[in-house]
Amino acid sequence: MKGNSPTDSSRAAYQFRVHRVLGYIDDNLAEPLELEGLAKVAAFSPFHFHRLFRALVGESLGAYIRRRRLEVAATRLITQPACSVTDIALGVGFQSVEAFSRAFKKRFISSPRYWRIENAHEGSELSKSSPAWSNPSHEEGLGGRHHGVVFPQMSESAMKVRIHTLRPASVAYLRYTGPYGRNVGKFWEEVVSPWLQENHISTRPLFGVSHDDQNITLENLCRYDACVEVPKELLLTRRPFRTILPGGRYAVLDFLGTPDEIGDAWTALLREWLPSSGLQLDHRPCFEHYPDGLKPGDAEGRFGCRICVPVVQL
Known part of the structure; x- marks a missing residue:
């Protein structure tokens, strides 16, 4: 088995830690997902973590969390017709359906309800x-x-x-x-x-x-x-x-x-x-x-x- 240089091992360690956080975010979208807790998952200090996250992922931590919440919600609106808009909003971490609707419309240029109706024929x-x-x-x-x-x-x-x-x-x-x-x-x-x-x-x-x-x-x-x-x-x-x-x-x-x-x-x-x-x-x-x-x-x-x-x- 080929060995890794110290530089490669260090880079891999950083990637592993951030990758662990990405998985944690997707598994816990309904939770607050605050900087301190995510930094702990990555085993970095909060002071450095948000800078490292942006450098390695290409997005700020807040922008990434917001994007994942909206993308998962957009898919669930289509693929889970039995779930209400409110349940989907709460399930991806929004505190109110009003806040969710505003953020969703800004991202997809459509209200959640219209998005669901418009895409119903493609839902499956x-x-x-x-x-x-x-x-x-x-x-x-x-x-x-x-x-x-x-x-x-x-x-x-x-x-x-x-x-x-x-x-x-x-x-x-x-x-x-x-x-x-x-x-x-x-x-x-x-x-x-x-x-x-x-x-x-x-x-x-x-x-x-x-x-x-x-x-x-x-x-x-x-x-x-x-x-x-x-x-x-x-x-x-x-x-x-x-x-x-x-x-x-x-x-x-x-x-x-x-x-x-x-x-x-x-x-x-x-x-x-x-x-x-x-x-x-x-x-x-x-x-x-x-x-x-x-x-x-x-x-x-x-x-x-x-x-x-x-x-x-x-």
Whole structure:
């Protein structure tokens, strides 16, 4: 295993601490999220933390928290029709629906209620983690086909959607930030695949997790995690991030097709199956699951994965 220079180790330590805070913010949007508490999560002094955060993330701490609250609220307004605007506002940390409405309209040029009505027909295309739809073994990735796509009408039985209770998965992951689509496929090929091979973990289960929706989050800020399921005590090169992918109830669709076709499968699942299922999207991330690890496609470029969407009762 290659060693890291003191400079690389120090930089990685800073990145790990700030990354821990980013995860904490998303997991606790309903809480006050004040500077002192977040600095403690990062193990930095409050005096230095806000400057370090801006330097490493590119946004001030307050601006980042405000953006995440509004982006998550925008998605929940569409994907959770049974939740009231008030419940959504309180659930992302606003103290009143009036304050939420003002901030929301400033960000999206639309009131929360109008946003929900205007986007109702596209609601099932969105999720808390709008999928990047990328096959790890294909450079092309998916190419961002989920909006304006024309796809065949698919019945629930034709799609063979199953409701499974999945166990939590301990994963190591590398993060990509930027536009989804082909860039994610390039990330897998140029960064993730060599890393998996050098650590001899290419055949372990893989996951692709997208945390943002490009219709809501600026594409250069969208986050994608390429994950591999490994024991938490396993030492790996490049000091990857670690997390637990949450278990629970998921709608699972087995996909077999080309990179250009997986976008249609995601859209059909979310637009056609989900609204008639009696279920709605949960706060957990959607992901693609590759149980057999990194495998090349067949002669026609087809590959297989499981599309997993977290669900709760409507």
